[in-house]
Amino acid sequence: MSQPSGSSRPTRRQAIGVTAGALTAFILAGIAHAAAPSGHAMADDAHDMPEAFDEVFQGRRIQGTPGAGHMHHGGGYGVRIDGRELHVMRNADGTWISVVNHYETFATPRALARAAVVELQGAELVPLL
Template identity: 65%
Template sequence: MPHPTRRRALQGAAGLAVTAGTLAAAPSHESAADRHDGPTAFDEVYKGRRITGRPTDGHHHHGAGYTVLVDGAELHLMRNADGTWISVVSHYDPMASPRAAARAAVEELQGAPLVPFN
């Protein structure tokens, strides 16, 4: 087997860099279940705020059977026909999952409390 040349090593490294860049462009904060099989439950602290989400029995508001809380206050969500999610806080910025919508709301709130939507 011939020894690799500098040119072949550089071509291989370039190929790996392209592959790594493609993988890095994928949304790393979403699980495969969030994107394909429907949203799963989550509970995390994001930028100092506790966000939780869980499927609910039946249809809950417009959230298609899913509830999200930000520091214990309900974040009103709606699922779009294309499967994306929007919230009352970031209504014009569709997200891939309820978790992503909750994170976008936390960023938009910039530390302000979430006021219940009635």
């Protein structure tokens, strides 16, 4: 079917193409918005930061301090065993791992520090270079 010359009405094919393009743009914009980090997630992380602890566990002094440690791994939380830093990392699901127990996750840095003491079996932490 051809349009008479001078008609400004779009063809069915053009209308479908414009609609499909608009829907695609709308869907892609929604996906991009959902994937973009929000300021709320960062604020929630600050509220989820575990409290400090300082205790003796199986004869070893373990300490945990918010705002300490490596920001890019531990999310700003430091853990020490007998004054030596235990490198820790917070996973995306909120659990914690360390260089001592790298394949086992823990709900809190305190639980992680206690497990590291058990795993060390009296050995000293060696600094990572």
